[in-house]
Amino acid sequence: MASIRVAPSRAQRALNLLRTVNSASSSCPCHSNPQHHHNAHHALNPFAGNRRKLATPADMSQQKEYAFEMAASSIRFGPGCTKEVGMDFKNLGAKKVMVVTDETVRQLDAMKQVQEGLDREGIPFEVFSKTRVEPKDYSIREAIDFAKPYGPDAFLAVGGGSVIDTAKLMNLYTCCPDADFLDFVNAPLGKGHPVTAKLKPLIAVPTTAGTGSETTGTAIFDLVDKKAKTGIAHRNLKPTLGICDPINTRTMPSAVHASSGLDVLCHALESWTAIPYYERTPRPSNPINRPAYQGANPISDIFSLQALRSTIQYLPRAVADPDDWEAQSNMLLAATLAGVGFGNAGVHLCHGMSYPISSQNPGYKHVGYNVTQAIIPHGVSVAVTAPAVFKFTGASNPERHLQAAEAFGVDTSQVKKESAGEVLSEALANFLVKLGDQPRGLKALGFNNGHVDMLVEGTIPQARVLMLAPNLDVSGGQEEREQLRGLFTDAMEY
Template sequence: MSCCHTDGTEGAFTVDASRITFGRGCLAELGDRASALGITRVALFSDPTIAGLEVFDTAARSLRDAGIDVVAYTDVRVEPTDESFKQAAAFASETAPDGYISVGGGSVIDTAKAANLYATHPADFLDYVNAPVGAGTPVPGPLRPHIACPTTSGTGSEVTGIAIFDLLSMAAKTGIASPALRPTEALVDPDCTDTLPPNVVACSGLDVLSHALESYTARPYLRRPPPPRPTQRPMSQGANPWSDLGCGEALRLLGRYLRRAVDDASDREAREQVMWAATLAGIAFGNAGVHLPHAMAYAVAGQVRDFRPASYPDAEPMVPHGMSVILNAPAAFRRTAHTDPGRHLFAAEQLGADVRGAGPDDAGVVLAEHLIAIMRRVGMPNGLEGVGYTGADSPALADGAWPQQRLLANAPIEIDREVLAGTFDESMRYW
């Protein structure tokens, strides 16, 4: 029986995290780390861009020097789809590795998670996908070892049990969430971010920022009903003392270093600190969960028409994940601030806002205005209009976000389609 209070609400929280090695040059440890896990034949996942960089060669060389057979899969799609997940899973099933390595951003890491899942425990694709889009079937057992090596300072996927993709038939993002998907280890090497273009650093860093903000302001874990069994406690537990620690420090670091990291690729201190913030926020949201801005972001990215961001692959229109999140964030936090003004003001202060004299009624405005200032400083579009939407799109965007019930239930306010549509309206233009 689960721990609960006399009123029937949750009484405990669970902390899970991957083993993490952090530091410049640690990618060279990959072969020894993989060998220690008993891996002899590895599927090395990456995307076409990363596969042409030194970081990929470093990873492959380290694995081969350790005597490990390497089979590379470098066709990962940036912003994966159900079709690209299926292709990766087919590769994994055919090559039958006994371990997985992902070298890349969140798209690469998530694709490796999915390939590992479907090759290890074959099922119809939608079986494991989050309800109500899929069946939400629990993963039946452990997966093969997976070492994640992030090359962007953003998604936190290296320490979470979540894999996100575009479901083409719905024109919306959804995902698979299970502790079994969490990578066995993460090698977080800030050297991998030294060559990232400014816009990529900005988008990934703003994803980190919203991970921390959403986890810190999520529905508290104590307001949840207890799970049927302790082992069924969800990863999105809501704000809890453990996640609060990571969120607060991540916000402080981003307030101090994000703009520097975007402005100057040679500022190695800033790039390193933003990557550490990404790791902290990843652990936090992997145990607390995100809410409204991320739920909205999946519709924004899924319904994109013609927008093509700078420094990203330009074959198809896309809204980068971090951009699609932050464009909703000011409007979303204006709506949630009344639930806990102190938390919203603390978050704003950690990010560098001047909160002197601000009272509870000011929390939403103070936080939203500071987020808008950060967006402008790092070159984000002016709200959803900046990526091609208008107010006439709000109902369709709300419909696209509505299936994200795992995230919406984690928000500190009750959300229906009307609230979603209104928040999309308020996200259209900020200045």
Template structure:
């Protein structure tokens, strides 16, 4: 039987220059006392992470830094983060970086909060069992530093399963960050080549979402919780994808050619978030 329904999972986004410095207040307002900051070794030495750590200290929120994120995460790098998160007694997570950092934080949060019998239990079928998380996760705040994956708006974590030489992932709405802090200041130092390649990622996400198989041509799940995050093209996702395409066509050339073009860099961050909302639903 084909599905007759689609579901819109909302994404909370805060946009503006300098809003990264508000993350400590957000954590405190959520009642978080101890958080894990997830990033990579390069970003750990740069301004976005420094601003996050200072904001947490100012708000009285203790934190631990995990900077072992790997570009293009693998099952091994996910499990390294999980080994830090599981005994850490963290009541929240803050991811700072591109999709690799945000996806690693999603996985760490999931596996530390609801440890499975086998690593592949939550991994998408047919590689894994594709089991849904049995309950809510800890709060995750995502702070993107590239205008590419839009991972701050999705419930998806992508990684390479090295043994099978396969790219796969974990997808469920419960993985979605509770807040994406989208700050143009965090992409001002992005090299033109990275701005170009990440911008093409936005283009791909928006196109793939808009041209996906429609939701009503897919099988109907036995239970609503089993309806996948990738449920098929639908009228709401189409709106976000089309707006992302418009922003890319207008601002990507400027974002590549002007590192100090704050408007263009900011609009590309919004395009990444919009495309993420599109393909994430």
């Protein structure tokens, strides 16, 4: 009598698959070599070879990550949708709203729209308009001190990244009134504690197309006594809702369009080329400790690459023609897409190196910015090192660097892999030159080789982003300093 084979049930097949995945060790050369990631093998299947056994709690610190999380604000996008914000707060049941803006935006139509919307719904609010462009720790403290006595049950940020970041921290420290300011600040400059408190609802209305702060749990500021830019990053900080109304970006001067757009460009490029999430250590012993910036992952990749392509297509148009509404709308969308991408994958060297560039400004004041103090706009400080950075990182992942170069219109069909970084570097430099009014290296900002050691020392503490940089020795020792010294030297001119 012939034997009868019974097909395994769906549950049994799933169980067998899980056993296979968790019992096999990785034979994939990409996983055994941390400098060789994101190749075509992983482009097809990002999980191929990712079969490490789960760590026991005792050895988590030595284990590489095995999971990634996606967190982003809800987004509403469309011309004119700012007028809905009053209804949003009524739907949330808000009784006292703290509106956060700056003195420039306070005079613009975006603020008129939100105030009329709140009044229409009968919702009381107070306005804080002393937000500083490129916030300092003391300007953040001033904002927090303003919010605490009012006791708001919701926040509304109307402005660029500086305003939205300030509102995030007002929310955090109003909900954690007994916390020390450094408790949540990124280590090693602060204590790096996770945010466990439930924060108040925050709605962000961006008036610039750059930071993507309306989607992320990151807030950046200068820690003055350390002469370093740092911040706080945790998913709980992200806004409840980002209202992305392209009408609100039409008031941006050309110089602000340019620098904001360069931030988008680097958000996209850095998150696209960051080390993959499964090469990051340590694996968290508790998911609450998984960082917001986790490394490149298959979902962030989609957002980052599209943001890169859109920025290359639309930023030159938005800068050249203040009446090009299509280009401006698409840049706001690109900023939001990049925010979702880097808000989960993270950024690396351009941003890590930008923080001391901004905080150690020798006196440069960017053309087109209506401020009295010396200022290197964030997008400028990030982009000025980009040609040097991507020349350096190219060897880590030639395929991805060549894909990025293709987005700039480069024919890479005959390019050798070992030239990938150089080709992307050249494409970036050409893009920046054609954009116009951009400093062609650190020398144009007033820096010289005598500043390099201080710039290096200001970069070393940026461990949160440097740990995601391909090819970089992140031990904090002499090798890392030499690599950073070489990068700053190369970035002096392009």
